[in-house]
Each structure stands twice: as structure tokens, then as C-alpha cells.
Amino acid sequence: MKMPYVAGAALLQAAALLSACNSRSDEPLSATNTATPAPSTATSPSVPVSGPKRVVLAFGDSLYAGYGLQRGQSLPDAIQARLRGQGIDATVVNAGVSGDTSADGRRRLAYTLDRMKTKPDLVMLGLGGNDVLRQVDPAETRANMAAMLDELDRRGIPVILTGMMAPPNLGPDFVNRFNAIWPDLARQHKAALDPFILQGVLGQRQLMLGDGVHPNATGVSHIADRVAPLVAKQLAD
Template sequence: METTILEKQMRRWPLYGGGLALLQAGLLAGCDRTPEVPAPLPTTNAVSPAAATPAPQSPERLILAFGDSLYAGYGLDRGQSLPDALQNRLRKDGVNATIINAGVSGDTSAAGRQRFAFALDNMKRKPDLIMLGLGGNDVLRQISPTETRANMTAMMDEAKRRGIPVMLTGMMAPPNLGPDFAVQFNGIWPDLATRYNATLYPFILDGVIGKAQLMQADHVHPNRNGVDRIAARVAPVIMTTLKNTE
């Protein structure tokens, strides 16, 4: 059988060679928390102003970064999260972007679904783009891909109803969960991108997972250098997406 691009990518990303072992060992305490009630947006409604470079004098592009600990900045200092790094890069490249960080550590796709509409309702205006990054905690808990797909689909439906473009930052299952699980789980993001005509960045940890110098001690969350590496890859995709939605 012909090897798919996805399978080739999975072999390049050892996620998780020990991802399941880490879960069993209880080293993911920072990820393994699901809020009981929808979490409000940060009171600043934006990433840390201390980290942000002055915005260019052009119309503001408002982006909602809605995800889990990989957006929230787990284990990092204030101003070092992925939304912070992306906002700074976009502004340096002349894009007057304000990114609202609505990442919550521990969120599964189900928890995100519960607070998705609430987050959008509490923004100062309809965003120009939603970055949607959930699924990591689902795979760590081995939640059924069918459930993950249903939750992600519900959020995509809500964004479509509101007329807001979405950029999906995907997640991938570790090979040690088996080929059946991987096929069902990994297919969620490209399928949704096609169905909803959304932008897809296939794997949020591409280029950093498995590289100790770019990861925190838990081997799951990127450190500051890892965040910068991800931002350098994701920012151009955001810029293209924003141009296509003008």
C-alpha cells in the first residue's frame, strides 16, 4: 500500500514516542485539567502589552487564539505564549494584528466546545480570524476520535454561523495508540479544513517535538525557543489567510 504523506510526517514526529508513557506516569498535570465552567477571556482582552511591539498604522486585524495549553503558554512567563510571539511577528511584518489569547490549559475539545460561543460573545467585535487549536488533551486521554470530531465540528459550525474564517492548527496521535486510532484521529483536521474551506496548519508541534532544546522538561510543551520556532512557521500562514479574507 502506498505510504501517505500523513504517515511520513508521523514517522518524522516522535511525539510522542514516550507520550503515552508520560501520561501514565502522571507528568502531564499541567494539561490534565478541565474547567468545570466556561472560562472568561483575559481581562486585558489581548496578549501581554509588555511583549507586543507597536502596531503599524493600518486597520486592526483581530484574531481569537482559542485552544489549550499550547496557546495558553503553559510553563512560560507572561508574554512568552504562542499568541504573544505571533502578534509580535505579524506586527513586525506590517500587519496590525491584535491576538486575543483564549487558551486554557487542560481543555479537551469538549471543554472548548462549552466555552466557544461564550468567548466569541465577549469579544469587543467579531474577529477577523479564529485560530482553533484543540485535540492534544483528547489524544492524551485517549478520548474517542468520534467524540473529538463531533466537538470540533460543532465549533466550526458556530464559526460558520457567525461568518468568521477559521485557521485550524492540527494535532496528531502518537503511533503507539495504534493505526486505527491514528487514522481516525489524524483525519479530523484535514477533513474539517476541506468541509469548511478553512486554513490548515497540519501539526502545531511540527519542527519542535522530539527536540530537547526546544521543549520543556515534560517533553510535551515547547519552551520559549520552541514557541519562537512555531511562530516563525505559523505567522506566514496567518498572513496569507488574512489576505485571502480581506
């Protein structure tokens, strides 16, 4: 898969956003920050919800937390709505924290799992974007992601990795080492993989917030359309 090109100026703009993301505040931005009117992710089920209750933990950064969106418009919300629309009795728990790097996620994963009332049937693991913005050595990102997958393996929890990719202007060495992390770890840990969480959305102004880094509600809907079937398949296996 080809990585959508991100201009150097956009990367610098994204890096400047870290100060906002690191506040760890998930308060929604003004609606004027969205490029298009923000549609609700809630939909009426097309078929009755039935079957066993399923719990999915969405563990990641601002792309899961719903940075800049109104309450109920995050990616976990959108995926939950699509699963229930298929009749799957699933609750998607949003454990996204804006600004988290893979190291931050590694520190809080076990604590998050221990606090859950019910062991999740599936974990969506989505980190790495802030590692790119900080230009963390890909070896460190790989080690952190591997440690989280090891923890989930020990607990017997299946995983969907939602991958991240580095912009070409970081140079071929960084890009090649970084981009290989997710497919490599997915193979090693027998995890399902969505190769690039922002595929088809990044670089599309009508699908992104004004920062050019985070999807707006319409962009989230596009991502959920792609990822929700993968979640449904994993829950059915």
C-alpha cells in the same frame, strides 16, 4: 507528513501531566523548567504598523495558553509580534486554557465569542492534544471540532485550524481516524490548515520543556515562524 515518533514512556509522562494541566492555572513555571534560556517574543516592528485594526482569537489549550512560559512568551504573543513586525495592526487575543479537551472548547466557544468587544477577523482553533492524552474516541473529537467550526461558520468568522496528530503507539486504527480529523474538516469548512502544531518541535529536547509535551519559548518561536505567515495571509484575503 510523517508524525514524529513519541515513545510510549513519553506518552505516559504526558498523561501524568494532565493533573497539572487540569488545574486550569496558567501561572508560569520556574525558568529552570525551560530547556534553553527563554527569549522574549516581543520584537520591535521592522515597518510602521498601519492599516485596519485586526483581531485574531487564539482559541485552544495549553499550547496556546503558554503553559510553563513567562508572561508574554505564548504562541499568540509570538504571532502578534511577527504580524506587527510586518506592519499589520493585529491584536491576537489569547483564549487558550490549559487542560482543555475538544469537548471543553466546544462548551466555551460561543461564550467566549459573545464576550468579545469586537467580532474577531479570524480564529485560530487549536485543540485535540488533551484528547490524545485521554485517548478520547476520535469520533467524539471530530464531532466536537465540527461543532465549533459550525458555530464559527454561522458567525461568518474565518478559521485557521492548527492540527494535532496521534503517536503511532496508539495503534493504526486510532491514529488513522484521529489524524484525518483536521484535513477533513479543513476541506469541509474551507478553513486554512497547519497540519501539526508541534511539527519540527516535538522530540527536539532543546525546543521543549522538561515534560516533553510543551514547547519552551524557543520552540514557540519556531512554531510562530511557521504559523504567522499563514495568519498574515488569511488576514490579507
